[in-house]
Amino acid sequence: xxxxxxxxxMKGRLVQNAILQAxxxxxxxxxxxxxxxxxxxxxxxxxxxxxxDFLNNFPSRRPEEAGMKSGLIGSLWLMMIVAPVSxxxxxxxxxxxxxxxxxxxxxxxxxxxxxxxxGVPSIVFGLLGLTIxxxxxxxxxxxxxxxxxxxxxxxxxxxxxxxxAIRAVPxxxxxxxxxxxxxxxxxxxxxxxxxxxxxxxxxxxxxxSRAVGETAPLVVLGIPTFxxxxxxxxxxxxxxxxxxxxxxxGRPQEEFQHVAAAGIVVLLGFLIMMNSVAVLxxxxxxxxx
Amino acid sequence: xxxxxxxxxxVAPLTVGSAAAMPTAESGEAxxxxxxxxxxxxxxxxxxxxxxxxxxxxxxxxxxxxxxSGCGKSTYIKTLNRMVELVPNVRIAGHLAYRGRNIFDxxxxxxxxxxxxxxxxxxxxPFPKSIYDNIAYGPRIHGIxxxxxxxxxxxxxxxxxxxxxxxxxxxxxxxxxxxxGQQQRLCIARCLAIEPDVILMDEPTSALDPISTLxxxxxxxxxxxxxxxxxxxxxxQQAARISDxxxxxxxxxxxxxxxxxKLFSNPADRRTEDYITGRFG
Numbered sequence: 341x342x343x344x345x346x347x348x349x350m351k352g353r354l355v356q357n358a359i360l361q362a363x364x365x366x367x368x369x370x371x372x373x374x375x376x377x378x379x380x381x382x383x384x385x386x387x388x389x390x391x392x393d394f395l396n397n398f399p400s401r402r403p404e405e406a407g408m409k410s411g412l413i414g415s416l417w418l419m420m421i422v423a424p425v426s427x428x429x430x431x432x433x434x435x436x437x438x439x440x441x442x443x444x445x446x447x448x449x450x451x452x453x454x455x456x457x458x459g460v461p462s463i464v465f466g467l468l469g470l471t472i473x474x475x476x477x478x479x480x481x482x483x484x485x486x487x488x489x490x491x492x493x494x495x496x497x498x499x500x501x502x503x504x505a506i507r508a509v510p511x512x513x514x515x516x517x518x519x520x521x522x523x524x525x526x527x528x529x530x531x532x533x534x535x536x537x538x539x540x541x542x543x544x545x546x547x548x549s550r551a552v553g554e555t556a557p558l559v560v561l562g563i564p565t566f567x568x569x570x571x572x573x574x575x576x577x578x579x580x581x582x583x584x585x586x587x588x589x590g591r592p593q594e595e596f597q598h599v600a601a602a603g604i605v606v607l608l609g610f611l612i613m614m615n616s617v618a619v620l621x622x623x624x625x626x627x628x629x
Numbered sequence: 630x631x632x633x634x635x636x637x638x639x640v641a642p643l644t645v646g647s648a649a650a651m652p653t654a655e656s657g658e659a660x661x662x663x664x665x666x667x668x669x670x671x672x673x674x675x676x677x678x679x680x681x682x683x684x685x686x687x688x689x690x691x692x693x694x695x696x697x698s699g700c701g702k703s704t705y706i707k708t709l710n711r712m713v714e715l716v717p718n719v720r721i722a723g724h725l726a727y728r729g730r731n732i733f734d735x736x737x738x739x740x741x742x743x744x745x746x747x748x749x750x751x752x753x754x755p756f757p758k759s760i761y762d763n764i765a766y767g768p769r770i771h772g773i774x775x776x777x778x779x780x781x782x783x784x785x786x787x788x789x790x791x792x793x794x795x796x797x798x799x800x801x802x803x804x805x806x807x808x809x810g811q812q813q814r815l816c817i818a819r820c821l822a823i824e825p826d827v828i829l830m831d832e833p834t835s836a837l838d839p840i841s842t843l844x845x846x847x848x849x850x851x852x853x854x855x856x857x858x859x860x861x862x863x864x865x866q867q868a869a870r871i872s873d874x875x876x877x878x879x880x881x882x883x884x885x886x887x888x889x890x891k892l893f894s895n896p897a898d899r900r901t902e903d904y905i906t907g908r909f910g
Contacts, residue, residue, distance in 0.1 A: 443717075512754040516816070519712055520767045520823055521744035530770065535757055 379608075385601035394602055398568040399584060403595035408606050410567045411584035414483075415552055415610065417571055418580055421487025422494065422551045427544050429491065430498025434540075437499070438506040439528055457496035465493040466560030474561055481562045484574040489557055494547035501543020505536035538622040545618030549611055555582040581607045661688045662728075663827055663857045664709060669723035671704060673716065678704050680881040682723070686827075691849060691858045693872035693889065695865055697909065701881040702861045706829050709859065710746040711739050728826075744771065747820030747856075751832040753812035755804035755819070760796055763804050763815060767823035782822050790818035791848050810841025817848065828852065830860040834867070846871050865905055869893050877901045 397407020433454070441447040469489025479485040509532050517527040564579055565587035571578040581603060588600035664686035671679035679701050686692050694702045707713035708725065711732060725732050732742055755763050764783045773779060783800065787793040792814045796807070804815060813833060820828060830849075834842040849858055849871055862868050868875050869889060876886040877898075885892060885901045896902045903909055 510754075512750065512752065513756060515712065515715065515750065516754045516756065516819075517766070517770075518715065519710060519743055519746075519748035519750075520770065520820070521740045521742075522770045523740055526770050530766070531756060 382601050382604050382608075385598050386605045389598045390602040390605055394599075395606070399566055399587070400568075403593060403599050406588070406596070406599045408581065408584065408603055410570060410579050411581040411603070412606065412610075413570050414567075414578035415580045417483045417574075417578055418487055418490065419548060419552065421483060421574065422490045423544070423548060425488065425491040426495040426498055426547055426551070430495040430544070430547070431502050431540060433495070433499045434502030434506055435528060435533075438503055439524070439532070454496050454499050458500060461556075462493055462554050463556040463560055465489055466557030468492065469557060469561050479575065481564070481577045482575045483571055483578050486558055486561055486563055486578075486580075487574070489561060490551045490554065493554065493557060494551045497547040497550065498540070498543050501546065502536065502540045505539025505543070506532060508539065509535045534625075538625045541618055541621050541625070545614060549614060552580075552611060552614070553582055553607070555580075555586060558583055559586075581610070662686070663688050664859075665724070665726045665729075667724040669705075669708070669725055670721070671701075671708060671713070672720045673704075674718045678881050679708070682883055684876060684883055684886060686857065686859060687874070688857050689853055689855075690873040691853050691860060691871055693868035693875045694859065694861045694878060695863075695868050695875060695904075696878035697904065698863075700878040702878050703831055704881075705878070706831055706859060706861050709827075709829055710743050710748055712743075712748065714739075744823055745826045747823065747825035747828045749813070749816050749820055749828065749830045749833045752836050753809060753816050755807075755812050755815050758804060759801045760804050760807070760815060761800040763819050764822050767819060771823065786818040786822040789821045789852070790814045791844065791851075792818055808841075810837050810844065813837060813841065813845060814848070817845070817852075821852075825856065827857045827859065830858065832861055832863055835863055842867075865893075877904060879904070 393405075394407050395412065396409055397405055398409050399411075400406045437447065437451060437454075441450075466489065469485060469492070473479045473485035473488050474481060477485075479488075513531050513535065514527055517531045522530070558580060563583060564577060565583045567577070567579045585600050585603040585607065588596045588603060662685055664684070666682050666684040666686075669679055669682040670677070682705065684705075694706065696702050704713060708721065709727075709732075713719055713721075721733070727742065727746070730737060756766060758766070761783055764786050765779045768779060768782050773782070784793060784797075787796065792811060795811065796802075796815075804812065807815060813836075817828075817833075834845050837845070846867065849860070852858060853873075860868075860872065872889045874887065875889045875892045877884045877892065877896075877900075879900055885896060885898045887897070892901065893905060896905065
């Protein structure tokens with residue numbers, strides 16, 4: 341090595357290193373600032389309009405009386421369908437692909453298609469849901485139709501996350517189980533799934549978060565944006581938070597912008613709570629590998 | 630000095646994997662023969678990994694399998710409990726009988742075979758569960774649910790693996806909190822819990838420190854009174870120390886198989902002599 345060349349280059353390399361570190365830091369800060377600006381703008385608009393009445397009232401023509409109740413409860417009803425359906429479909433698919441399917445072209449084909457589904461625009465699922473659930477199966481504009489549609493929308497995300505989680509379970513653990521005379525199902529049920537659970541739950545919560553926030557498919561399904569009562573069964577019609585917010589932002593009165601901002605804060609709070617529950621569940625099940 | 634007490638537990642002998650539940654032998658089972666291998670061949674895809682293996686494994690003996698890397702020792706031991714079938718593209722031909730019964734017979738469920746053959750792997754692989762749940766795993770998958778029975782099995786197995794005194798106060802602790810040597814003994818205890826007939830050990834001490842290695846070697850001497858042990862080892866001195874019979878594998882073939890003392894002092898084949906004197910390997 342030419343010692344003279346090394347020492348000439350040294351300063352340049354160290355400077356380059358420092359600059360790039362600064363660039364990455366700056367990129368992060370930029371992202372954070374954008375997020376902060378957005379959040380503070382919304383929160384400031386919502387102040388004064390976010391109170392107990394807001395959560396308890398139904399929407400109204402008068403901004404002072406408008407409330408989020410139907411949207412909040414409606415979103416919960418939607419979650420109650422989407423959570424089990426998408427989780428069971430998603431985890432079941434992942435188990436089949438990872439543990440049972442042979443590694444051939446057909447499996448690769450299925451795999452590609454599922455990965456692509458995660459990128460399909462959500463409105464397409466709305467059209468699908470409209471045709472099959474609302475019309476063909478005659479479910480109407482109900483919680484069930486919307487729930488099934490949203491489940492189809494988000495279950496590919498769960499499949500991908502669950503597959504990753506199952507793949508991450510070391511093969512040695514499966515071998516230990518088989519060597520004791522366990523059947524394939526016993527090994528999956530008692531060793532693989534418990535070990536993969538944290539990763540699968542993370543994927544499930546990400547999927548649910550998306551389902552709570554998506555508006556376009558529900559618009560296509562014909563879910564109303566203004567409802568002044570609560571659903572009493574899965575075949576009833578309902579509304580969700582994003583749709584209510586959409587309704588309010590479309591109103592001419594300036595006060596409704598504040599109401600919409602309050603709605604956004606509630607929606608964000610809901611999402612944060614869901615994510616915290618996910619993190620808690622994950623931490624409880626997480627065992628060091 | 631080993632501190633195991635083979636305490637007489639008052640549990641009825643479990644017939645999970647013991648000799649009482651063994652498949653009826655075909656005619657031709659010799660007394661005291663655990664495994665009879667005749668002209669066994671195995672291919673990983675195109676690679677001929679085991680070539681015309683003839684080997685007889687005897688009951689209540691420690692049989693060591695030695696040889697350089699890639700000679701087929703792990704492959705052979707994994708064939709004995711059909712674990713090698715987990716590898717894709719594997720093809721097996723030949724005769725392998727466990728206690729007189731062909732292990733590849735379609736009517737002989739592999740799960741049943743594996744209940745009678747325990748296996749300990751090179752790297753300790755306890756489940757990410759508590760110590761208790763690790764040991765209870767085997768009995769539970771075979772349908773034993775009674776808590777009292779499970780408690781007794783757990784204690785008996787841990788005593789059998791010389792681990793009871795060290796963990797008896799922390800059975801609910803996570804298995805990953807144990808040291809490497811303890812984890813391997815936990816894996817041995819887990820294997821004992823299903824009361825196997827044969828224990829296969831694939832380089833069980835190669836990832837452990839000398840003291841843990843010594844403890845496990847002493848354990849093996851105790852275990853052979855009740856079980857038949859087949860141990861693959863890279864360490865010739867270990868084979869010389871603990872085994873009764875030794876088989877020397879090279880390039881997928883059995884070169885020599887004899888009483889350990891004879892093989893190491895007066896090997897019949899030139900290649901055996903070269904290997905044990907360190908001229909290659």
